[in-house]
Amino acid sequence: MDADRVPLAFRAQIEGRCQVQRINPELNCYDGTADENDAYVWAEEWLRGASKDAPEFPKGVKTKEYHITWRFVTNDGQDDSIIRPVIGSKGCPFYPGSSMKGAFRRACKQVFPTRVLNYCGGEVVVDGTRQTQPGMLRFHGAYPVNDWKDKSDLVDLVHPQQNWQVEDQAKHSAFFMMSLFRPTLQFGISSNQPLSEAEWAEIWQVWETALGYGIGSRVSAGYGQVRESTAPRLLSVSLKGEGLISQRVNCDLEFRPNLFKAALRGHTLRLLGGVTTAEIAQTITKRIWGGFAGRDGSVMGELGIAFKCQLDQGTPWFTLDEGQLDILLLNVPNEERRQRLKKFVIRLMKFSMMLGGFGKSWRRASHRQFFSDKDYYQRDIGCHWEFKDEQRLYQPFHTLDNIRRYFVRGVYNPMQDWVRQDEGQRLDAKGANWREAWHPDRVQVWARFDDDMDADSTALDWFHQDENSISHRSIKQTHLTGKLNQIGRMWQRMYPWYVKRDGRLIQRGFIEFVTIFPDLEATGEDLARQRDFLRFLEDISDFDRVW
Numbered sequence: 062m063d064a065d066r067v068p069l070a071f072r073a074q075i076e077g078r079c080q081v082q083r084i085n086p087e088l089n090c091y092d093g094t095a096d097e098n099d100a101y102v103w104a105e106e107w108l109r110g111a112s113k114d115a116p117e118f119p120k121g122v123k124t125k126e127y128h129i130t131w132r133f134v135t136n137d138g139q140d141d142s143i144i145r146p147v148i149g150s151k152g153c154p155f156y157p158g159s160s161m162k163g164a165f166r167r168a169c170k171q172v173f174p175t176r177v178l179n180y181c182g183g184e185v186v187v188d189g190t191r192q193t194q195p196g197m198l199r200f201h202g203a204y205p206v207n208d209w210k211d212k213s214d215l216v217d218l219v220h221p222q223q224n225w226q227v228e229d230q231a232k233h234s235a236f237f238m239m240s241l242f243r244p245t246l247q248f249g250i251s252s253n254q255p256l257s258e259a260e261w262a263e264i265w266q267v268w269e270t271a272l273g274y275g276i277g278s279r280v281s282a283g284y285g286q287v288r289e290s291t292a293p294r295l296l297s298v299s300l301k302g303e304g305l306i307s308q309r310v311n312c313d314l315e316f317r318p319n320l321f322k323a324a325l326r327g328h329t330l331r332l333l334g335g336v337t338t339a340e341i342a343q344t345i346t347k348r349i350w351g352g353f354a355g356r357d358g359s360v361m362g363e364l365g366i367a368f369k370c371q372l373d374q375g376t377p378w379f380t381l382d383e384g385q386l387d388i389l390l391l392n393v394p395n396e397e398r399r400q401r402l403k404k405f406v407i408r409l410m411k412f413s414m415m416l417g418g419f420g421k422s423w424r425r426a427s428h429r430q431f432f433s434d435k436d437y438y439q440r441d442i443g444c445h446w447e448f449k450d451e452q453r454l455y456q457p458f459h460t461l462d463n464i465r466r467y468f469v470r471g472v473y474n475p476m477q478d479w480v481r482q483d484e485g486q487r488l489d490a491k492g493a494n495w496r497e498a499w500h501p502d503r504v505q506v507w508a509r510f511d512d513d514m515d516a517d518s519t520a521l522d523w524f525h526q527d528e529n530s531i532s533h534r535s536i537k538q539t540h541l542t543g544k545l546n547q548i549g550r551m552w553q554r555m556y557p558w559y560v561k562r563d564g565r566l567i568q569r570g571f572i573e574f575v576t577i578f579p580d581l582e583a584t585g586e587d588l589a590r591q592r593d594f595l596r597f598l599e600d601i602s603d604f605d606r607v608w
Contacts, residue, residue, distance in 0.1 A: 069103040074143065079103075082143040082236045090312030096212075098310060100237035103145075104212045111152030115204035118249040122201055125265060126247045127272055127287050130369060131318050132217060134240035134278045134285070135160070144219070144238035144278065149204065154241060156203040156276065161248065165200060168271035173263065180264070198264065201249030205241055213313050214242035237310075240284065274365075274391060281351045281365035281391060282319040288369075295364060295403050296388040298410060299451055303380045303429065304444030305421040316379060318368035320420040321386055325366070325406075326350040328413050332476045335499035338489045345484050349402070363402065365389040378429070378441050383449055401483055408475055411456055415556050416506070416576050418444040426555045426573075431518040432525075447557055457561040458572065464508055464607040473499070496550070497578050505577045506608035507598055510558060512570040519603065520553045520575050534597040540580060540587045541594065552576040575604060 072079035081099045088094040095101070118124055135156055137147045149155030166181045177183065182196030209215075220235035250264060273291030277284060306314045329349060333342035346352065351362025370384030388406055393399050417423050425443035448454050456471070458464050476499075480486050492500035509519065523536050536542055536551075543549025554574045559566045575598075583591050598604055 068106045069099055070107060081145070082238075084235055084237060084310055090308075090310065095311040098216075098237070100216045100239075101212060101311070104215045104239065107148075107152065108210050108212060108215075111148075111210065113208075113210060114151075115153050115206050115247065116150040118201055118247075119251075122199075122249040122251045123261060124247050124249045125268075126206060126245055127269075128245045129241070129243060130286050130288050130367070132240040132242055132284050133244050133246070133276070134217070134238065136278050143236070144240075146239050146241070149202070153204050154209070156246060156248075158200040158202040160276070161200040161202050162198075164271040164274070164276055165198075165268055168274070169267045172267050172270050180267075197252050197254050199251045199253070201251065203246040203248040205244040206247045207243075207245040209241050209244050211242070213309065213311055215239050216309065216311075218309065274389070275367075279319075281362050281389075282322045283317075283366050283368060284319075286367045292365075292367075293390040294387050295390050295393075295399065296406055296410070298386045298388075298454065299449040300384050300386055300446055301382055301449040302384075302419070302444060302446035303378065303427055304418065304423075304446075305441055306374055306377055306379050307421055308377075314374050314377060316370075316372050316374055317420075318366065321368055322350065322366045324413055324417065324419045324423065325409055328409055328417070331495075331497050332409075332412070332472065332499045333480065334493035334495050334497075335473065335501075335503070336477045336488055336492060337480045337486060339493035339495065341480065341484075341486045341489075342493055345480065345486065348484075349405075361392050363391060363393045363398075364406070365391045405475075405479060405483075407454065408471065411454060412472060414446060414448065414454070415456060416554050416574050417552055418446050418554065420444055424549065424552045425524075426518055426521065426553055428521065431516070431555050432521050433517040433519075445555065452559065452566045455557060455559040455566060457559045457566055459560055461508065461510075461605050461607055464572075468506065468608040473501075496548075501608075503578060503581070504608065505579065505595075505606060507575045507577070507602075507604035508607045509573050509603045509605065510570065511573060512558075514568070514570055516555065516571045516573075518553070518555055518573060520573060524553075531601065534594055534602075536590065536594055539590050540583070541577070541591060550578045550580060573604075 069079045069081060074081065079099055081103045083099070085098055088097050096105075134144060135147045135154070136144045146154040147157055162181060166177060169177045169180055178185070178194065178196070180196050180198045182194050184191055185194045186192070217238050217240040218235050219238050248268065250268070256264075270291050272287045274280065275285040275292070280286070307317050307320075309315055326346060329346045330342055333345055343352075347360045347362070349363050351365075352360050365388075367387040367389055368384055369387075370381055372379055372381055372384075390399060393402060413419070418426075422443050427445035428440065428442045430445055431443075456467060458467070477488055480488055492498045492503070497504070523534055524542050525537060526533070527535055527537055529535055538544060540547070541550050552575070554576075556572045556574055557568055558570045558572045560569050561567075577595075579591060579595070580587060599606070
């Protein structure tokens with residue numbers, strides 16, 4: 062047979078044969094060639110042979126349908142380099158019964174611990190001999206029953222950016238994987254014994270508990286979550302915001318809830334990297350949020366995220382009136398640890414909201430809302446997020462000294478306590494040698510108060526206008542602002558300014574924050590521009606240094 066006629070699913074993942082995991086930078090949506098990437102060809106070949114209708118479960122199998130709120134992924138493990146789905150009968154993607162049984166067993170230990178052996182089987186000791194006792198339930202897995210066959214939706218992306226965004230390592234790559242977009246899954250369970258309706262209700266209660274934690278792969282990043290999750294929540298926060306919707310390789314738009322975990326995980330690394338070594342900071346971050354541990358495989362984190370919202374994804378710029386961010390407890394049986402984690406995450410949410418944002422272009426404030434000359438600059442850049450009905454999470458400030466004390470007592474010192482007391486690890490005065498480690502010698506924060514509820518940003522002019530003046534200093538296209546394939550060294554944020562009066566929080570305007578990670582190894586023109594700009598901030602601008 063001609064090698065070119067062999068479907069990509071049966072070719073080795075090597076150059077010249079098949080590269081499903083690789084994004085070819087020469088192919089893009091703007092000239093219509095994105096679909097020539099091997100991942101899209103792989104999906105098209107798969108769908109060509111797959112049945113539109115899901116297989117029917119055998120007679121006697123009880124079934125129920127559940128809707129996944131975003132994406133669902135399973136890994137068949139056939140290729141080391143890509144995540145591609147388990148494919149069952151008639152070519153349909155399939156959630157294996159073995160995975161379903163494992164999730165059910167874990168949930169049953171919480172809901173009905175005395176029935177685990179009866180339902181799922183296990184080891185028993187009879188006359189001093191270990192024996193295996195089969196359970197009464199059979200888990201048949203799940204198939205999607207809605208219209209799941211859309212090639213562009215199936216092709217998903219994984220883009221690890223920790224090394225690039227936090228640690229200043231230039232290499233970073235996006236990879237393809239296959240996942241189902243908002244599928245409705247039908248699950249099947251049968252029993253080898255007759256059961257009453259009440260018993261079946263209890264069994265489905267256990268399964269819904271299992272679903273509440275998420276199923277499949279990458280659950281801590283928001284994959285495999287059902288609409289009515291029953292997983293224990295560490296914290297629920299209502300948010301509103303605006304910004305840019307992510308694009309797939311073929312330019313289809315998709316709001317991706319994993320952006321919240323990426324932000325919180327990244328800030329965890331930055332803050333820990335300011336008080337301890339890189340290795341310890343990474344170890345603690347993996348314990349909390351999960352991650353990969355080299356030859357030891359993946360680490361199941363203590364926390365995950367789920368995000369619910371109704372959002373029009375038809376335009377590149379979104380405006381979200383309300384969404385609910387849930388921080389889920391995935392692996393924290395100890396109640397004392399849960400309470401400590403809650404305090405940690407509240408501090409993390411406050412920090413994330415105060416100085417940055419969430420999602421694409423999070424290092425800049427929304428240009429639509431805060432750029433002073435809206436007719437001059439029309440490009441969609443930045444984002445803006447606020448707590449909705451969660452004023453208790455805003456940090457009230459009356460003076461600059463309030464802000465200075467907050468960064469010491471509310472951010473830096475608690476991170477030291479977390480490393481030393483909660484994690485039992487050692488501190489390091491030098492911190493991690495990362496570009497964005499939150500160390501006093503590596504980061505500066507500047508702030509100004511603006512009591513105008515319709516305030517414009519001052520700093521955005523510095524990023525985009527060429528001229529210099531007494532009150533203005535251009536840093537356009539410098540190493541401070543960054544460029545294509547180079548992360549800048551500045552964050553800029555318009556933070557709602559709340560003050561406390563008579564026990565209530567009242568918004569007075571905005572605080573504009575500018576966060577700078579000076580390049581300690583800069584030379585030549587980069588060093589001169591950096592020194593000139595820092596002198597401008599110190600001597601001329603309306604900003605004051607608060608960290």
